[in-house]
Amino acid sequence: MAFDAKSIPDNLRATYRGKKAAILVGAGASVGAGLPTWPQFLEAMVAVAEKQNVVAADKAREYRSLISDPSKYLMIASGLKEDLGSYFAKVVEDTFKAPKPKPTALHEALVKLDKLPFIITTNYDTIIERSYRAEVDDDVSVLTYQDEGELQRRLFAQEFFILKAHGDAQRAGNGIILTERDYRETLYRKRAYQHLLTGTFTMFSMVFVGASMNDPETRLLLNYIADAYPQDSGPSHYAVMAKEQLTAVEQDRWFKDLKVQIVPISSANQYSELTEFLVSLGKS
Numbered sequence: 381m382a383f384d385a386k387s388i389p390d391n392l393r394a395t396y397r398g399k400k401a402a403i404l405v406g407a408g409a410s411v412g413a414g415l416p417t418w419p420q421f422l423e424a425m426v427a428v429a430e431k432q433n434v435v436a437a438d439k440a441r442e443y444r445s446l447i448s449d450p451s452k453y454l455m456i457a458s459g460l461k462e463d464l465g466s467y468f469a470k471v472v473e474d475t476f477k478a479p480k481p482k483p484t485a486l487h488e489a490l491v492k493l494d495k496l497p498f499i500i501t502t503n504y505d506t507i508i509e510r511s512y513r514a515e516v517d518d519d520v521s522v523l524t525y526q527d528e529g530e531l532q533r534r535l536f537a538q539e540f541f542i543l544k545a546h547g548d549a550q551r552a553g554n555g556i557i558l559t560e561r562d563y564r565e566t567l568y569r570k571r572a573y574q575h576l577l578t579g580t581f582t583m584f585s586m587v588f589v590g591a592s593m594n595d596p597e598t599r600l601l602l603n604y605i606a607d608a609y610p611q612d613s614g615p616s617h618y619a620v621m622a623k624e625q626l627t628a629v630e631q632d633r634w635f636k637d638l639k640v641q642i643v644p645i646s647s648a649n650q651y652s653e654l655t656e657f658l659v660s661l662g663k664s
Contacts, residue, residue, distance in 0.1 A: 392618050401618075406592055426460065458561060476503075491508075491515045492515075504547055509522045587620070589658070606638050616641055
């Protein structure tokens with residue numbers, strides 16, 4: 381079944397045309413390129429920890445038994461990152477940078493969206509920037525949460541950039557946000573960055589593509605904004621989500637509580653409608 385272009389709200393199309401809609405790309409956008417899901421990445425971390433003899437076999441089995449529970453992901457990641465120590469950065473590079481996965485049709489559609497003010501991604505991999513450098517701009521600016529000054533300058537100058545909000549596999553040694561402690565450090569100690577990130581959510585509509593709406597940083601920002609500002613002020617946000625995985629009650633609460641309107645797609649054919657959504661938005 382083809383994506384129904386009529387499911388894209390008129391307001392989103394108008395906001396995109398006005399260069400006031402940005403894309404927030406999550407891990408789901410990279411799965412089609414062969415990169416790991418959360419549980420697969422945790423499994424890879426366990427395997428390296430075993431190979432390097434930094435965890436015993438019994439502890440490795442305990443980690444693996446916990447991976448089946450999504451609510452335990454951050455706890456497992458915290459333990460494994462600590463266990464791996466200096467090996468952790470190498471795991472990130474080997475998993476997300478070294479394979480050099482090829483851009484998918486989704487990435488090709490993404491870089492054709494020429495009215496985006498910026499892209500935010502929670503992914504560590506390099507697919508988005510390599511897509512831009514191959515097709516659009518070989519000098520595209522790539523920032524992380526540590527680049528507050530350049531982020532502020534680019535926002536003020538209205539210059540396009542890619543923000544890797546949880547860190548960059550190219551700069552793995554400079555900080556990857558993965559654990560609960562990492563989130564706390566970023567949320568409460570990187571004040572300038574958090575003010576800037578909050579500003580993007582209050583001045584632009586965010587369109588979540590392949591993103592988990594349970595990301596701690598995202599949920600905190602959405603809840604803060606919903607509490608701090610009147611419900612009828614500021615932009616609405618949009619999340620492209622599989623209709624098979626969402627109830628009517630959840631959809632209603634996302635919109636009424638956090639101003640996130642759901643754009644429903646089918647999960648069939650490995651979420652091919654996600655790419656069709658981007659193509660259709662680009663024709664607005």
